[in-house]
Amino acid sequence: MTGPPLLETRGLTMRFGGVTAVAGADFTLGPGELRCLIGPNGAGKSTFFKCLTGQLRPTEGEILFDGESLVGEEPHSIARRGISIKTQVPSLFDGLSVAENLRLAAARTRNRAETRAAVDEIVGLVGLADRADSIASQLPHGQRQWLELGLVLACDPRLMLLDEPTAGMTKQEVARTAGIIREIGRDRAMIVVEHDMQFIQMIAHRVTVFHQGRILAEDTMDNILADEQVRDVYLGKQAGAGRERSDA
Amino acid sequence: MSRNALGLWTMGVLSLVLVFGVPAIVETFALIDFTLFIAMAILSLSLAFVWGFGGILCFGQSAFFGLGAYTYAVAVINMGESTVPILLGILLPVILALVLGYFMFYGRVSDVYLAVITLAVSLVFYYLIGASAGEEYKIGSARLGGYNGMPSVPPINVPGNPSAAVEYEALYVPAAVLLAVVYFGLRALLASDFGRVLVSIRENEARTELLGYDARRIKTVALAIGAGIAGLSGVLFCAWGAYVSPTVFSLVFTAQIIMWILVGGLGTLTGAILGCVLIQYLATWLGETKIADVNIVLGAIFVAIVLLVPSGFVPMFARLGDTLMRRRGEAGS
Ligand SMILES: Nc1ncnc2c1ncn2[C@@H]1O[C@H](COP(=O)(O)OP(=O)(O)OP(=O)(O)O)[C@@H](O)[C@H]1O
Numbered sequence: 392m393t394g395p396p397l398l399e400t401r402g403l404t405m406r407f408g409g410v411t412a413v414a415g416a417d418f419t420l421g422p423g424e425l426r427c428l429i430g431p432n433g434a435g436k437s438t439f440f441k442c443l444t445g446q447l448r449p450t451e452g453e454i455l456f457d458g459e460s461l462v463g464e465e466p467h468s469i470a471r472r473g474i475s476i477k478t479q480v481p482s483l484f485d486g487l488s489v490a491e492n493l494r495l496a497a498a499r500t501r502n503r504a505e506t507r508a509a510v511d512e513i514v515g516l517v518g519l520a521d522r523a524d525s526i527a528s529q530l531p532h533g534q535r536q537w538l539e540l541g542l543v544l545a546c547d548p549r550l551m552l553l554d555e556p557t558a559g560m561t562k563q564e565v566a567r568t569a570g571i572i573r574e575i576g577r578d579r580a581m582i583v584v585e586h587d588m589q590f591i592q593m594i595a596h597r598v599t600v601f602h603q604g605r606i607l608a609e610d611t612m613d614n615i616l617a618d619e620q621v622r623d624v625y626l627g628k629q630a631g632a633g634r635e636r637s638d639a
Numbered sequence: 640m641s642r643n644a645l646g647l648w649t650m651g652v653l654s655l656v657l658v659f660g661v662p663a664i665v666e667t668f669a670l671i672d673f674t675l676f677i678a679m680a681i682l683s684l685s686l687a688f689v690w691g692f693g694g695i696l697c698f699g700q701s702a703f704f705g706l707g708a709y710t711y712a713v714a715v716i717n718m719g720e721s722t723v724p725i726l727l728g729i730l731l732p733v734i735l736a737l738v739l740g741y742f743m744f745y746g747r748v749s750d751v752y753l754a755v756i757t758l759a760v761s762l763v764f765y766y767l768i769g770a771s772a773g774e775e776y777k778i779g780s781a782r783l784g785g786y787n788g789m790p791s792v793p794p795i796n797v798p799g800n801p802s803a804a805v806e807y808e809a810l811y812v813p814a815a816v817l818l819a820v821v822y823f824g825l826r827a828l829l830a831s832d833f834g835r836v837l838v839s840i841r842e843n844e845a846r847t848e849l850l851g852y853d854a855r856r857i858k859t860v861a862l863a864i865g866a867g868i869a870g871l872s873g874v875l876f877c878a879w880g881a882y883v884s885p886t887v888f889s890l891v892f893t894a895q896i897i898m899w900i901l902v903g904g905l906g907t908l909t910g911a912i913l914g915c916v917l918i919q920y921l922a923t924w925l926g927e928t929k930i931a932d933v934n935i936v937l938g939a940i941f942v943a944i945v946l947l948v949p950s951g952f953v954p955m956f957a958r959l960g961d962t963l964m965r966r967r968g969e970a971g972s
Pocket residue numbers: 407410411412430431432433434435436437438439479
């Protein structure tokens with residue numbers, strides 16, 4: 392890797408009573424890098440994201456973004472530093488229209504005219520141009536995911552965290568999402584949590600495997616697929632699940 | 640014309656009628672009653688904003704109202720001229736709200752506790768001021784008077800001219816103008832970026848914060864704006880009756896404000912005014928005619944509305960209007 396990392400965690404740990412969801416994760420992401428994060432259910436991926444965004448305060452460890460510590464910062468100030476998240480369960484303003492949702496996200500850093508331009512651009516980018524006036528709660532699941540992707544994008548972040556962006560999508564929608572992510576990933580860093588291996592192969596360069604709150608492996612997709620240890624904890628079970636879903 | 644624009648025009652015309660039309664037709668005696676309704680409607684608007692749009696369940700709006708009333712009373716008794724006392728009657732509740740908001744929102748107190756805390760603040764005022772009956776409880780030359788309250792509070796005067804009192808029916812027009820200013824001011828605020836973000840916090844606070852907005856600060860400011868408006872209402876109330884007592888901090892009174900909002904419909908400003916005037920009018924009428932006990936009737940109405948029209952009257956009629964307009968549109972096409 393060239394230059395200092397954009398994001399670095401050292402010994403990051405999150406305990407809930409007796410459960411250790413993240414157990415001393417040492418993670419590094421370079422500027423502009425697109426990384427996929429995989430791991431079985433309960434591996435601690437979402438908890439890891441919640442620590443990065445300030446929704447949870449880690450029990451131990453350090454988070455450095457651009458060399459500065461994020462531990463103990465409020466979610467809104469982390470967002471202002473340039474980290475934006477698409478949560479696992481889509482989190483939208485359900486009573487507002489698609490355009491109004493995007494406007495809220497875009498308006499914080501832009502004036503009226505810029506906001507309007509940004510909303511127009513993003514609504515097209517995430518494929519919702521003809522649904523701009525639809526109320527968010529009435530969108531089908533796949534489009535809700537895209538809307539949230541749009542919200543994240545409207546913040547113009549330096550680092551995007553996407554937690555299962557294709558969950559519940561049809562095959563065509565998954566392919567389209569991969570296109571969107573490749574497009575927006577060109578000029579910003581991104582961490583994508585996914586279970587769908589085909590999707591990961593469409594977008595990923597490097598893949599990090601989480602297991603029981605720790606980083607088990609980190610390599611290219613092909614090497615990860617060949618890794619015995621990874622197969623054991625994850626792929627054997629998950630590849631079956633992946634087939635089931637693509638049939639549906 | 641959109642429904643929003645239609646509503647704005649309707650309310651504009653209604654305000655003109657309220658300010659210029661009503662005094663021309665209504666007799667003096669009724670005008671004095673109306674002034675009270677207007678003061679209360681301003682209070683109702685303050686909670687409609689804080690609760691209906693900010694999602695802040697403030698059960699102690701009466702604390703800000705009462706503090707405004709008492710501040711005005713104490714200050715005007717000491718100063719003789721009403722301009723500064725009016726401003727203080729707005730400012731002190733704002734400061735109280737900023738302090739409370741700081742502890743509640745920055746301390747991430749949950750909604751239920753927030754309701755309990757604000758209610759408790761109001762009741763603390765009730766008992767504290769109630770216990771101030773002795774001679775020694777004076778602020779300057781103003782005796783607090785315990786549960787007997789403070790009588791003979793001087794009226795509002797033309798700014799700079801203490802001998803030109805604005806009292807009895809003369810208070811009506813300024814009060815009506817203030818109601819219109821508060822109403823349209825709140826509408827403008829809600830249409831601004833601040834208002835949009837405030838409503839988005841009500842809709843989804845976690846998401847709003849993840850977008851980079853500081854929900855704690857925005858909610859504190861909203862509470863303070865509501866407190867200032869409630870304080871203004873308290874000033875009007877106190878000047879209207881030349882009197883204030885700890886009942887303004889009582890549980891019954893603070894519950895009534897909540898009832899106005901629920902009757903008119905949570906999440907509408909117009910509803911807050913209608914609900915307030917409707918209930919007040921009914922209470923006055925029942926009190927005069929003695930047909931039935933006021934509290935029993937109001938209690939029964941309240942239960943009926945919560946069970947039968949849980950969204951309140953204004954949203955119900957708005958929906959009805961939309962349905963009718965759509966039908967007519969379909970028939971026409
Ligand atoms: N707020 C919480 N309180 C207690 N335990 C929690 C909490 N949040 C997560 N956990 C536990 O932490 C572990 C990690 O959960 P997490 O949601 O981070 O996993 P994940 O990798 O995102 O899984 P999935 O793939 O199913 O989304 C799980 O055992 C979960 O039950």
